[in-house]
Amino acid sequence: MTAELYVFAAAAVFGIGVHGLLIARHLMRKLLAVNLMLSAVFLLLLLFSTPIGGKPDPIPQALVLTGIVIAVSSTAFALALMVRLFRLSGRATLPRFEPDDD
Amino acid sequence: MIGTLAVDLLLVSILIGLAWQVVRGRVLFRAIVFFVAFGLIMAMIWGRLGVPDLALAEAAIGAGLTGALMLGAFRRLVEIDARQAVSGGLRPSPRLSLLLSLLAGLLVAVLGLAGLELRGGSGEAGRAALDSLHLTGLGNPVSAVLLLFRGLDTVFEMLVLLGAFLGARHVAERDRRSGAAIASHRLPMVGALQMTVVPLALVVALHLLRAGANDPGGAFQAGAVLAAGGVLLTLTGRVVPQAQAGLLTRFSLIFGTLMLAGSGIVPLIYGGVLMAPPGKTAIYAIEAAMMVSIGVTLSLLFSASAGLRAVRS
């Protein structure tokens, strides 16, 4: 029961993240949305494993911990990139995608 | 039973509400603050699910440091151009995106339930980890997985952190800020805060490090707490960013990875096994080195600089 409840929570957070990614223009918002989606995936990662002797499996715990550190690293770098882009272009947004812009 | 279900429902509904605020809140600054709150609720959920290691990591790294990094970047945007920094918020009338995200949510719900159906697998690797735990001298299986059974993952995880730092430093290098941080450490209150919190952060980090062998905790959580101290010192202007890093700073960036990878290679010299498990004392040394590296790297990521120099007060 608890597992199902948290699966739905993860699904809701993931959906909200997708929503944020679609409606956000500001890069910070996009990053926030991606981080929400990542949290949802981490939650699912743990929920997908079978508890051993009543305790959560240690392997997915280690995987999620690694995932959290990778997520914060990527986010930190993306933020630095955003600041530099803002400095050079005056915009904290990406222009609408045009395949042939030079 | 009803009680725990009520707690679960409460946590889940707060989590979803906060996520919604992160995405739809009008003011960007508040969205970031809501994200930090979201991380804290996530930490409580990890605790509720019986994984205190993740609760600690989420609170320290997922909520605390990510939040600090985001607020720091936001402040930098505002410093460059306060008006443009917050422009380009949300797209208007997002009906289609609502539909799409509803679909995505449903898809993940279905996937998640399918995943729940699928489990029932034996958790072979997890069982093996618990069975082999006595061979390692550690009591916390998560630490054993991270440092020993899947040590290579951790080596490369540390390299990801290093790569993020190198990349951030490269783009920030030509971006020296005009004004230094406000030297608020000279304010009496802030000075007192520093005097209390920074040493305490050190103590807590060491405690987490030591505890990690048998209880929840470990190098990553400890490093994040250490970095929190570094962030505080940077914020208050007690230390100032430097364009060049001294040898000591550069060494501390790779210290942890060097120790972890080195301890994996050294056995080869004696004809041993690659990434063979080191002894318990060596594990403590490796973890301490990793804590230093993580703390230094995260602090430097926050200040987006090559190094930090203390300012005499």
Place this chain on the structure above:
Amino acid sequence: MIDVFALVLLIGGCGFMFAGTVGLLRLPDVYCRLHAQTKADNLGLLLICAALALLSESLLAASLLLLIWLLGLVASTVSAHLIARHARAAERVDRGKGR
């Protein structure tokens, strides 16, 4: 007996926390809100920590709870101070602009 006492403390703590939050949401300006928030919450936190300390099994756990309360105190004091300071400075700037 101890349980009952702890329960009373818990309920009292929750009450103060609740009052602090109501104050934060309902009071008119920054200073009043800070006032309500910090004072009521610090007291609420103290009561809750005390209740948990009573229920805890070891002296170590109890002293950790005390530490938590002290840290909360430091954090709320400093942040309240900084927010108030900032608000004052902003006010002065606004007045300087002749508003």
Place this chain on the structure above:
Amino acid sequence: MTNALAGVVFVPMAALFAVILLPSRYSRAVAIAGLLLWPIFLIPLTAMVRAEGAVTLALGNWPVPLGIGWRVDGLTVVTLWLNAAVALAGTVRAAGFFDPERHGARTYWPLWLLLVTATNAALVSADLFNLYVGLELITLVSVALIATADNVPALRAAMRYLLLGMLGSLFYLLGVGMVYGQTGSLALAVPAGGAALDSTALVLMLTGLMVKAAVFPLHVWLPDSYGQAPGPVGALLAAVAGKVALVALWRIWFLFAPDDTALPWLIGALGSAAVVYGSLAAMVQTRLKRVVAYSSVAQVGFLLMVVPLASPAAFQGAGFHLLVHGFAKAAMFLAAANILIALGTDAVGRLSGLDKRMPLEAFTLALAGVTLVGLPPTGGFIGKWKLLEVAWQQAGWAWLITILLSGLLSAAYVFRILAMTCFHPRHSGSRAVPRKPPLAASLAALLLALCGVVIGMFPGPVLRLLALAAPGGVS
């Protein structure tokens, strides 16, 4: 054997540490030394794989579902050699232009070595999650290296790549979580008991990898990223680092592919679409680097043909093509970057008379171009021929047509460039080359292009190695 394997991963890592620790005036020398040193370990490894087939190692001697496994087969060895060659050529090229005292040398060389380390580690990994960490490292470092160009288009491209890469890894990770839940193992090996993997998990992992490998229509990040990246970076990304996800996709596919689904058809169709779209887009690009970048979209599509054609021979052909394409593509990126720096532009319309002004670059472009088209005697011919044979035998007409189309369309965009550089009457512009590239930089590109041709003349050893790399180890 352990020593050789460890050297492949840990020697570039040691060079990385040395570069960080030593004063920056030594960075270049240490980087080159490291990149010369690690391929030495490849020699015994190659010999071993030739003698014994795939080589495996359980790290820390932990039995495999518990610990992480490494596995090296013919395909791995070939790709590692490619990485060695391209990284070295790229280093020579970058070193020729790099002012060691310049801003950024402190970060450029460590990132470069980090990319080589990550690529090697991800190639030898036989663990789904370890692969995730490796791919994340590759993505992050690739983005950082693209951002070193430090101009608005490059930063935008880098940002888009990073965001999409994060989304891709999200799907991959979700799939990995499902696999672990189902089998209790993260090993990149057939699950114990031979139970079929749930196809939902497979699709999730493939989706994530397809983002990272830039499979049409998830390729949107690629043209800008590769087109804006500094030359050596574009070369290494397009030739090897960006192909790691594709190699991982092959391996996962051949280990876990379900028997009776439309999935191979779907992936094949995406590949065909990529071939057509990428080639057509390459034809209309106005800048040389972007032509080369779009050609990568098409080539990734071509390399996907191995999924519907699933057979050892197809695998052999695709592996060979991966190698040859890597040489040719890297050569083209380096040559294009040399041209861009020398002439201040790489606009296709301004390349007329290049054969007189920059003969080495023009020759490189010609050789690499012919290799991409797949004309004999270049290496490009052999891979395509192998795949064609398989398609013919299996009567996979759709794939047969795609493979033929791929050759024809790439001929169209390659000859457009060649016509401009070699046969176009020189317009009034002078013969002057504003900033002549160092000879080493030109030769680095030329040597890579020559590799692509020479391997076509003596394909035996490589093909024998690849024959040992029967799909995912189940021969």
